[in-house]
Amino acid sequence: MTDTYRVRRGDGAESRNAVHFTFEGKSYQGLAGDTLASALIANGVHLVGRSFKYHRPRGFVSAGSEEPNALVGVGATQSRYTPNLLATQVEIYEGLVAESQNRWPSLETDAGFLNEYFSAFLPAGFYYKTFMWPRMAWKKLYEPVIRRMAGLGRAPAEPDADRYTQVFAHCDVLIVGAGPAGLAAALEASNSDATVILCDEQAEMGGSLLSDRSASIDGMQAADWARAALDELRKRPNVKLMSRTTAFGWYPHNFVGLNERVTDHLANPAANQPRERLWQVRAKEVVLAAGAIERPLVFTDNDRPGIMLADAARTYVNRYGVVPGKQVVVFTACDSAYRAALDLKAAGAKIQVIVDLRKSASGHWVDKARAEGIKVRSDSIVRGTSGRLRVKSAQISNAQGGDAETVACDLILMSAGFTPSVHLFSQSRGKLSYSEELRAYVPGESVERERSVGACKGLFALDSVIESGAKGGRDAAAKAGFPPRGERSYTVSARSVGADAFIGSVMADHQAEKRAWVDFQNDVTAKDVRLATREGFRSIEHVKRYTTTGMATDQGKLSNMNALGVVSKQIDVAVPKVGLTTFRPPYTPTTFGSFAGQSRGDLFDPVRKTSIHPWAEAQGAQFEDVGVWKRAWYFPQVGEDMHAAVARECKATRESVGIFDASTLGKIEIVGKDAAEFMNRMYTNAWTKLEPGRLRYGVMLREDGFIMDDGVVGRMATDRFHVTTTTGGAARVLSMMEDYLQTEWPDLEVWLTSTTEQWSVIALQGPNARRVLEPLVEGIDLSADAMPHMSVRQGRICGVPTRLFRVSFTGELGFEVNVPAGYGRAVWEAIFAAGKSYGITPYGTETMHVLRAEKGYIIVGQETDGTVTPDDAGLGWAVGKAKRDFVGKRSLSRPALVREDRKQLVGLLTTDPKAVLEEGAQIVLDPTHPIPVPMIGHVTSAYWSATLNRSIALALVRGGRSRMGEELSIPMPDGVIKAKVVDSILFDPKGERLNA
Amino acid sequence: MLLINCPYCGPRPEAEFANGGQAHIARPADPMSLTDDEWAAYLYMRDNTKGLHHERWRHANGCGRFFNASRDTTTDVIKRTYRMGERPEAEHQGAKP
Amino acid sequence: MQKFSALSLLRAGLTGHVGWQRQWRSPEPKPGYDVIIVGGGGHGLATAYYLASRYGVKNVAVLEKGWIGGGNTGRNTTIIRSNYLFDESAGIYEHALKLWEGLSQELNYNVMYSPRGVLMLAHNIHDVQSFKRHVHANRLNGIDNEWLSPEECKEFCPPLNVGGSMRYPILGGALQRRGGTARHDAVAWGYARAADALGVDIIENCEVTGIRRAPTGEVVGVDTTRGSINAKRIGVVAAGNTSTVMNMAGVRLPLESFPLQALVSEPVKPIFPCVVMSNTIHAYISQSDKGEMVIGAGTDVYTSYTQRGGLHIVNHTLDAICELVPAFRRLRMLRNWGGLVDVTPDRSPIVAKTPVSGLYVNCGWGTGGFKATPGSGEVFASTIAKDEPNKINAPFTIERFRDGAVIDEAAAAAVAH
Amino acid sequence: MLSPAIMRSNALSPMRSSGTTAASATTLSILPDAAKLVFRGKTEAIEAAGAHFGVKPSLEACRFAAVGGRSVYWLGPDEWLFQAVNEDPIEVFGGMSVALQAQACSLVDVSHRSDGIAVAGPTAALVLNHGCPLDLSLKAFPVGMCTRTVLGKASLLLSRSEEHVFHVDVWRSFAPYVWQFLDEARSLS
Numbered sequence A: 001m002t003d004t005y006r007v008r009r010g011d012g013a014e015s016r017n018a019v020h021f022t023f024e025g026k027s028y029q030g031l032a033g034d035t036l037a038s039a040l041i042a043n044g045v046h047l048v049g050r051s052f053k054y055h056r057p058r059g060f061v062s063a064g065s066e067e068p069n070a071l072v073g074v075g076a077t078q079s080r081y082t083p084n085l086l087a088t089q090v091e092i093y094e095g096l097v098a099e100s101q102n103r104w105p106s107l108e109t110d111a112g113f114l115n116e117y118f119s120a121f122l123p124a125g126f127y128y129k130t131f132m133w134p135r136m137a138w139k140k141l142y143e144p145v146i147r148r149m150a151g152l153g154r155a156p157a158e159p160d161a162d163r164y165t166q167v168f169a170h171c172d173v174l175i176v177g178a179g180p181a182g183l184a185a186a187l188e189a190s191n192s193d194a195t196v197i198l199c200d201e202q203a204e205m206g207g208s209l210l211s212d213r214s215a216s217i218d219g220m221q222a223a224d225w226a227r228a229a230l231d232e233l234r235k236r237p238n239v240k241l242m243s244r245t246t247a248f249g250w251y252p253h254n255f256v257g258l259n260e261r262v263t264d265h266l267a268n269p270a271a272n273q274p275r276e277r278l279w280q281v282r283a284k285e286v287v288l289a290a291g292a293i294e295r296p297l298v299f300t301d302n303d304r305p306g307i308m309l310a311d312a313a314r315t316y317v318n319r320y321g322v323v324p325g326k327q328v329v330v331f332t333a334c335d336s337a338y339r340a341a342l343d344l345k346a347a348g349a350k351i352q353v354i355v356d357l358r359k360s361a362s363g364h365w366v367d368k369a370r371a372e373g374i375k376v377r378s379d380s381i382v383r384g385t386s387g388r389l390r391v392k393s394a395q396i397s398n399a400q401g402g403d404a405e406t407v408a409c410d411l412i413l414m415s416a417g418f419t420p421s422v423h424l425f426s427q428s429r430g431k432l433s434y435s436e437e438l439r440a441y442v443p444g445e446s447v448e449r450e451r452s453v454g455a456c457k458g459l460f461a462l463d464s465v466i467e468s469g470a471k472g473g474r475d476a477a478a479k480a481g482f483p484p485r486g487e488r489s490y491t492v493s494a495r496s497v498g499a500d501a502f503i504g505s506v507m508a509d510h511q512a513e514k515r516a517w518v519d520f521q522n523d524v525t526a527k528d529v530r531l532a533t534r535e536g537f538r539s540i541e542h543v544k545r546y547t548t549t550g551m552a553t554d555q556g557k558l559s560n561m562n563a564l565g566v567v568s569k570q571i572d573v574a575v576p577k578v579g580l581t582t583f584r585p586p587y588t589p590t591t592f593g594s595f596a597g598q599s600r601g602d603l604f605d606p607v608r609k610t611s612i613h614p615w616a617e618a619q620g621a622q623f624e625d626v627g628v629w630k631r632a633w634y635f636p637q638v639g640e641d642m643h644a645a646v647a648r649e650c651k652a653t654r655e656s657v658g659i660f661d662a663s664t665l666g667k668i669e670i671v672g673k674d675a676a677e678f679m680n681r682m683y684t685n686a687w688t689k690l691e692p693g694r695l696r697y698g699v700m701l702r703e704d705g706f707i708m709d710d711g712v713v714g715r716m717a718t719d720r721f722h723v724t725t726t727t728g729g730a731a732r733v734l735s736m737m738e739d740y741l742q743t744e745w746p747d748l749e750v751w752l753t754s755t756t757e758q759w760s761v762i763a764l765q766g767p768n769a770r771r772v773l774e775p776l777v778e779g780i781d782l783s784a785d786a787m788p789h790m791s792v793r794q795g796r797i798c799g800v801p802t803r804l805f806r807v808s809f810t811g812e813l814g815f816e817v818n819v820p821a822g823y824g825r826a827v828w829e830a831i832f833a834a835g836k837s838y839g840i841t842p843y844g845t846e847t848m849h850v851l852r853a854e855k856g857y858i859i860v861g862q863e864t865d866g867t868v869t870p871d872d873a874g875l876g877w878a879v880g881k882a883k884r885d886f887v888g889k890r891s892l893s894r895p896a897l898v899r900e901d902r903k904q905l906v907g908l909l910t911t912d913p914k915a916v917l918e919e920g921a922q923i924v925l926d927p928t929h930p931i932p933v934p935m936i937g938h939v940t941s942a943y944w945s946a947t948l949n950r951s952i953a954l955a956l957v958r959g960g961r962s963r964m965g966e967e968l969s970i971p972m973p974d975g976v977i978k979a980k981v982v983d984s985i986l987f988d989p990k991g992e993r994l995n996a
Numbered sequence B: 001m002l003l004i005n006c007p008y009c010g011p012r013p014e015a016e017f018a019n020g021g022q023a024h025i026a027r028p029a030d031p032m033s034l035t036d037d038e039w040a041a042y043l044y045m046r047d048n049t050k051g052l053h054h055e056r057w058r059h060a061n062g063c064g065r066f067f068n069a070s071r072d073t074t075t076d077v078i079k080r081t082y083r084m085g086e087r088p089e090a091e092h093q094g095a096k097p
Numbered sequence C: 001m002q003k004f005s006a007l008s009l010l011r012a013g014l015t016g017h018v019g020w021q022r023q024w025r026s027p028e029p030k031p032g033y034d035v036i037i038v039g040g041g042g043h044g045l046a047t048a049y050y051l052a053s054r055y056g057v058k059n060v061a062v063l064e065k066g067w068i069g070g071g072n073t074g075r076n077t078t079i080i081r082s083n084y085l086f087d088e089s090a091g092i093y094e095h096a097l098k099l100w101e102g103l104s105q106e107l108n109y110n111v112m113y114s115p116r117g118v119l120m121l122a123h124n125i126h127d128v129q130s131f132k133r134h135v136h137a138n139r140l141n142g143i144d145n146e147w148l149s150p151e152e153c154k155e156f157c158p159p160l161n162v163g164g165s166m167r168y169p170i171l172g173g174a175l176q177r178r179g180g181t182a183r184h185d186a187v188a189w190g191y192a193r194a195a196d197a198l199g200v201d202i203i204e205n206c207e208v209t210g211i212r213r214a215p216t217g218e219v220v221g222v223d224t225t226r227g228s229i230n231a232k233r234i235g236v237v238a239a240g241n242t243s244t245v246m247n248m249a250g251v252r253l254p255l256e257s258f259p260l261q262a263l264v265s266e267p268v269k270p271i272f273p274c275v276v277m278s279n280t281i282h283a284y285i286s287q288s289d290k291g292e293m294v295i296g297a298g299t300d301v302y303t304s305y306t307q308r309g310g311l312h313i314v315n316h317t318l319d320a321i322c323e324l325v326p327a328f329r330r331l332r333m334l335r336n337w338g339g340l341v342d343v344t345p346d347r348s349p350i351v352a353k354t355p356v357s358g359l360y361v362n363c364g365w366g367t368g369g370f371k372a373t374p375g376s377g378e379v380f381a382s383t384i385a386k387d388e389p390n391k392i393n394a395p396f397t398i399e400r401f402r403d404g405a406v407i408d409e410a411a412a413a414a415v416a417h
Numbered sequence D: 001m002l003s004p005a006i007m008r009s010n011a012l013s014p015m016r017s018s019g020t021t022a023a024s025a026t027t028l029s030i031l032p033d034a035a036k037l038v039f040r041g042k043t044e045a046i047e048a049a050g051a052h053f054g055v056k057p058s059l060e061a062c063r064f065a066a067v068g069g070r071s072v073y074w075l076g077p078d079e080w081l082f083q084a085v086n087e088d089p090i091e092v093f094g095g096m097s098v099a100l101q102a103q104a105c106s107l108v109d110v111s112h113r114s115d116g117i118a119v120a121g122p123t124a125a126l127v128l129n130h131g132c133p134l135d136l137s138l139k140a141f142p143v144g145m146c147t148r149t150v151l152g153k154a155s156l157l158l159s160r161s162e163e164h165v166f167h168v169d170v171w172r173s174f175a176p177y178v179w180q181f182l183d184e185a186r187s188l189s
Ligand SMILES: Cc1cc2nc3c(=O)[nH]c(=O)nc-3n(C[C@H](O)[C@H](O)[C@H](O)COP(=O)(O)OP(=O)(O)OC[C@H]3O[C@@H](n4cnc5c(N)ncnc54)[C@H](O)[C@@H]3O)c2cc1C
Pocket: C038, C039, C040, C041, C042, C043, C044, C063, C064, C065, C066, C067, C068, C069, C070, C071, C072, C073, C074, C075, C076, C077, C078, C079, C080, C206, C207, C208, C209, C237, C238, C239, C240, C241, C242, C245, C260, C261, C262, C296, C297, C338, C339, C340, C341, C365, C366, C367, C368, C369, C370, C371, C372, C417
């Protein structure tokens, strides 16, 4: 197809390359610089989509990011398919593939159009009134049907092939919008030492200047002036120009989100380009120069393809060099549409008539139109249109009614004036005020450090737009601490088009109005809005939610003021009293991937690994996630499942020696003359009498009395403790300690340093542990007498310094070898080699869990869950009774914490030794009790114990310690399991092995 | 992301900080002498001020220090930050919205 | 009350829909009421409705400072489920779920309760243990909740990235089939309309600015921006603003109000069949009947009444969503907003009498009270009508914090919503 | 008896190969091992520590001082990091401990806690700003500045040794994450 609607572009740049693309499977040609919309218009295509509810045929209403109708799916492959893009924003490139949406089987004949015939029965909120009977039918019948109708485009079905990044940036002055106001602001602000960012959502900067043929600035044609200004800005090192970059959100403290579209307009993006880049900008000062958006007029059947905003048509002709129609009816409430009519006429279109809503039309533009022979009808309206897939005619009558004249056309331009883009201003929580003249809200009092300039402030005459931009730029730079070096002046020659405006429905008599669209995409008509008010939805927020006006992908950019106008008139309340819905981010829809940035896969969260990890990996270990850490879970040998591996690992450890990587444990070095006193206050235990060289198991509570963390603590010197915490608790414990130290006890001389990652910790457990270690250790006597259970020594192992703990979390003779992490793997391998002759066996967290459960040692987070006291967990012995105070002590005497029937930790032995309970299973007294069955506890840990050759379990049971020997029931879906309450220590209760 | 003025390091992005809840709630010197009600008040009762609110922050990914900030919870504007141990200025003490 | 039905809709359609009446009146406040409910959110409106419909208290006003449903009721991600761990929570949420099941019919208003299933994903062994604990407890409490393997998760929700390149792979999930969503606005409107029909006055744009008490201590009325109104009993259901309102009566509560955000994508054709929650990576997502993905984000770390929040919260939410469904990376965020949630120290609600005679409070639902709306309203109505809590809300007192009898679901399982 | 050749390993060693593959103006490299001590304590003590170490610690916030391979980083008002490149931690720690015996302070050997990355090149700041929310312009972050901060989801110590050279000191287990993050950022910028 050839582009028959192509005309000379205003800037005379005609040597644009041909670009080929497909839409709806058909091939077309456009020119470089076209949007999909301008290229389709060049080819005479106006039908591009279907509306949400009634599936009405729709064309282009606008030429920018406010477009409600022309939504398309773009992308040749699923992994690069994007739904709901705006044809008015999509830049064409060679090979672009686009399709329409929300239609079946085709855009021209769409079955969904059936809804149109039932539209009388589908008013706003109809679904709240029906589909209630029979009760189950909503789930089974109605909702599935409604859901099938839902949505616009189809979601991409394959993982996104593109990458996204984010950048934090800082500047002195951020300017949003590069129209005349923004350019002037940038020129002025950057005439100083201020760093300036100027962004614009469009591919080309210049804003409205790019569409202007009549105005001139500094003696240059408007668009040329814009390009010259940009050239000048580009030369300044303190300026960053960002096109295709939308300021989408304003967050507290002058933090503004910008989204840069990097590759969507390229046929062959380079490998080093992300698809989009999210800029998070902290600006000292912001200049908002976002312009204004033209408003549609609300009249019957104002939604047909070929009905378009007047200024959009002007942009198509002047900027893109395409005429959207050849026979034009113009319907307006202001002068600017006259300017559009004249520009279209100059491009060869026939202007059938200008229908002016105003009582009388006069002034420069009207005179000029008349002088060019264009027929002007004032005090008149377009009261209806015809044409199924493209507008064919307009019915025109006097504003008050009367006979209608039908005028043939293929394009209707409409303009109800301009709505300043106050989105970001309002997001910044600035107060808006209503301008009766503009029939729109304009920025009032600022809250953040920003100012609005140009059309978004409600200024429309080009000279005042530029003046306000320049002043805003200077002011911003000065406020940021960089007064500009001078002022420059601008000579502007442009005829103002005034500020006349209209909101609401154009029909004087609402009964005569058929369906007149307020919100195009969501198919909300003026009637729907009125119905809502009749039904009592009078707050504009209720009207919005009941009718869904303003909730479509354009977020009411075109519809909100008109809806307000309809409501205001209907309930006879002034517009500012009706209120306004809240502006929220994003300004235009913004890609999820951009918000996610680099956080995906392995970079979603850091993957923390110990220095021994690669060794375990090489041995074929399975790993589990514990917080952000990867921990070796078990080490299966060929043919083994987890149970077999764990049974083997357990046995090897109990019978000879096992080796375990405990490096992830949190570690804190607590140093200072008051270290012991600090420990006394933080932990339930008493520390004063612990001698240097000894270890103690410590329990830490939250101030509410529940167990927060535990760990073994070594006293390295009178003034130095080596504290360990759980893997997940490390950061929490350290910050809680810092909190108390800094805010409650700043007088204590004690300091904390995290040493989690300084030490690799190699646990060597089993009767042969000492034998394996002895030959490797230097300067430490490992004998039972010299180094009893729960002691710590410093010396060397394999030549490197170590803090050697004699400690056991397995019930066996055991050591934990702390070595500087850089030596961890080498020492591990050395120990492993030394252990070969003893059949040394690496074990993972699962085996560790089993071994400690056999001994009744708790795991914080498994036996405890944030509601367990030390006494509940059987740790009453670790609470220093004589201590005056420690964190959490006072809470322990609260009534609910001293009740006899609290859940207490016990052991459980199933009657059938082979039956392994399920962790989390609930315990009851009477399994035959009808539902709800009273539960008295739950299983916290349950394993097959290879050592005991039977199943074992730990459980929290109401009054558990007084139930020793009692048989309880654990009802499972497939039968009740019986188990006997026993002491929680199931293996070696006297502790002979660990003292060996 | 708020911009918070650490009294030690200067203005820094919120990402570097941890919030520590309402400020100026001293841990009782002798908790065991408190009634359950008094203890619960210390543990749980907060002003939840709508208006100027004094709160603790820790520059956790910075200098590590706790300090206080007076922030208007209706606008999130931070009026002032000050070191631990200092009191909010008299004019800031009222919690009027 | 004008009856809503397919037939009435049809009839109205033929006459241009001019005959529809207001769904609720807009009365001037009377000088006094037997009960005043402060707060026209879902919970407040439900309370008024049940007071009138079940407990025979019809001289009731609901005072709302803005427009009804404009608080958290109008800003939440509408996840409904009842598979809570502790008996106390399971009791109140299941009570609510049972009411949800017949709510459209009871109110004659389609609240679009959609039991499409809520699937909570487990990403590590701790999650698995914790979810199984829930499954077992729920079963014995008569609440449906089943464990799904990763493959079953995928089958139930095909877009999920199971076994893929996730940082924290999906190890399974707990599914409550009766869980789902409902249309949040319709809940407020439906209760309002039904309460109004029973004589309840719903008074919008009426902010309570003071609580008046007799010298003997008991409440006698409220001051509002529309004048003083007498009341024998006052129920405060003001969510994020509860502290402010209760301060007017000199009652301090263990509450803090945080911004909680949510967002929606642009609407797309149905692809996501159920609700998916992942507490471990912080992702909450379902697809509305209109087609948007409705996504819950996190709370900011500081208290605030601004009803917005930080961009980094949204970033973290969406990186999690994109991990769960990598195809959604190309979807676009349409709108992002904030609510104001009131959180207690144990993150369970308070539905109780207060130390002030005649003053009752229903608050602390935090990030998860929408699902409780009918149940909460029903038990609160009963508490106000009878001046004593019933069995279901008896554990949710203020005194539990003094006694240490906390109901800490979150500590028990790290589960929100 | 003792293993003769225990070599210190660096968490970033596996990354070494991917050093400069991508076409980018910024390079990543692994910094040499060093003795690193965290000093926390009172002002008198820090002066004594500096005197012994041979580098006068900055009392000004967020600044480091260096003499040869030795440097002292201000971490907080009572916290400094002493670093001695290619020196033996035990010796440095031993010497310092003796010198500080009478002082109210804490000295902890953290030589193995972290590894270092140099981010160098004209776009180094931009690359870091992919995850670090600080203003890294020379004005706001001059040469000689150091601070703990965040990068993506990791915490680290960032310092600027030259206009176009930053050093990142990051806990071992986070180091690969930081490396990969920066590597991707530089390849996409
Ligand atoms: C983003 C977000 C997501 C959530 N997601 C879920 C979810 O998926 N599932 C779930 O179950 N829950 C969710 N929640 C929580 C849920 O929304 C709330 O718990 C629930 O809606 C609370 O209802 P309510 O009626 O108590 O409060 P609200 O709806 O907030 O009503 C309180 C009302 O009190 C009014 N009020 C306040 N002060 C005064 C005064 N002085 N005078 C008069 N009126 C006053 C307010 O204007 C408001 O309308 C979410 C919340 C948020 C913010």
